[in-house]
Amino acid sequence: MFDYLSSLFISIISWFGDKLDALGGFIGGLIGRLGDFLGSILKNAFDVLIKVLGxxxxxxxxxxxxxVFFIQQVMNIAILIIRIIARLFQIAGQLIGEIFGALYGLNYTGSTSYYVLPxxxxxxxxxxxxxxxQTGLSKIALILAFFIWIMTAYAVVKIITNRE
Structure with a gap:
């Protein structure tokens, strides 16, 4: 008799569990469909809002x-101009330094101690x-030597750059 009552109790609980499971599945499906419906409405509303605002x-x-692109290009040009100006000052400084170095190297002391002749x-x-x-021809010779040096430098630049 206890076997019968236990099997009856298990079948009642099992039936009740199946009905609760079906009710839970129905309520869960209903909530899921309601969420999908609300989600699609909100998604469509946000898509329309984004398209209108866009x-x-x-x-x-x-x-x-x-x-912004124009400002960027103006800044690029300004940077290039600053680089070009800095490079020109660098070249001019080196050129002036070389000229003064050459002029300093062309000093004539009037001393004949370095001439050795029989x-x-x-x-x-x-x-x-x-x-x-006495006549000042030594100064003219010095000036001509400087111009010869300049012409030699110009010829070297022409040779290096292959210009005619």
Whole structure:
């Protein structure tokens, strides 16, 4: 008799559990369909809102992006101009330094100690040097040596750059 009562009790509980499970599935499905329905309505509403705002705000955004691009290009040009000016000052400084270095290297002291000639020619050579010192031809020779140096530098630049 206890077996019968236990099987009856188990079948009643099982039937009641199945009905609760079906009720839970029905309520869960109903809530799920309601959530899907509300989600699709909200999604469509947000899509319409985004399209409307995008339609009205896209020209403003395009103008803002155009202004930002223009400012970026102006800054790029300004940076390039500053680089070019800095490079020109660098080249001019190096050129001036080289010219002063060359002029400093062309100093004429009037000393004949670095001329070594045989004794037979020394008196004639000294007479020519003294004559050039008195007439100022040594300074002209120095100026001509500078121009020869400049022309040599110009020729070297032409050779290096393959210009004619």
């Amino acid at each position: 339609f009205f705000l896209s020209p403003i955004l395009a103008v803002i992006l155009g202004i 004794n037979a020619y020394q008196s004639g050579f000294m007479a020519i040097i003294n004559f050039m010192d």
